[in-house]
Amino acid sequence: MRILFVCLGNICRSPTAEGVLRTLAAREAPELPLEVDSAGTAGYHIGEPPDPRMRHAAARRGYDLSSLRARVVEPGDFERFDLILAMDRDNLQVLRHGAPVPAHERLRLFLEFAPESGAAEVPDPYYGGAKGFEEVLDLVEAASRGLLAYLRAQLRAA
Numbered sequence: 001m002r003i004l005f006v007c008l009g010n011i012c013r014s015p016t017a018e019g020v021l022r023t024l025a026a027r028e029a030p031e032l033p034l035e036v037d038s039a040g041t042a043g044y045h046i047g048e049p050p051d052p053r054m055r056h057a058a059a060r061r062g063y064d065l066s067s068l069r070a071r072v073v074e075p076g077d078f079e080r081f082d083l084i085l086a087m088d089r090d091n092l093q094v095l096r097h098g099a100p101v102p103a104h105e106r107l108r109l110f111l112e113f114a115p116e117s118g119a120a121e122v123p124d125p126y127y128g129g130a131k132g133f134e135e136v137l138d139l140v141e142a143a144s145r146g147l148l149a150y151l152r153a154q155l156r157a158a
């Protein structure tokens with residue numbers, strides 16, 4: 001089960017999703033054969049660790065994002081990953097344009113796995129205040145739990 005999270009810069013939302021899912025899976029669903037990665041649709045921050053504001057907010061909830069480094073989505077990602085989960089509609093649209101048609105069914109919005117949140121998109125926190133980073137964590141934690149439940153069901157059905 002290979003999961004790729006995608007946002008714009010790969011320094012706020014998608015690395016948070018990568019770190020949170022990895023941590024929750026290790027704790028709550030160690031039976032899942034999971035591989036998790038993240039990437040951005042834009043290359044402004046290639047090679048950089050997650051934004052310090054995001055890293056610190058995540059660390060306060062027990063998620064260590066310090067070893068992650070930003071990269072851009074590459075063509076091979078559309079072959080390699082079973083699910084490619086975008087943080088918002090703009091990035092989903094960019095993925096749809098770049099992906100070969102057979103990969104389109106593997107492109108989704110991450111918050112489809114958190115229907116109870118009432119949100120469809122994880123808002124970009126980059127130009128906002130501290131509350132935005134907490135909101136990213138709230139939404140990402142909810143959707144990660146929903147995704148783990150979905151993946152457990154997939155594993156049982158396999």
Ligand code: 4NP
Nearest residue numbers: 007008009010011012013126
């Ligand atoms: P992300 O946030 O897509 O969640 O990583 C952003 C990071 C950087 C920029 C925009 C959004 N930027 O314009 O540099």
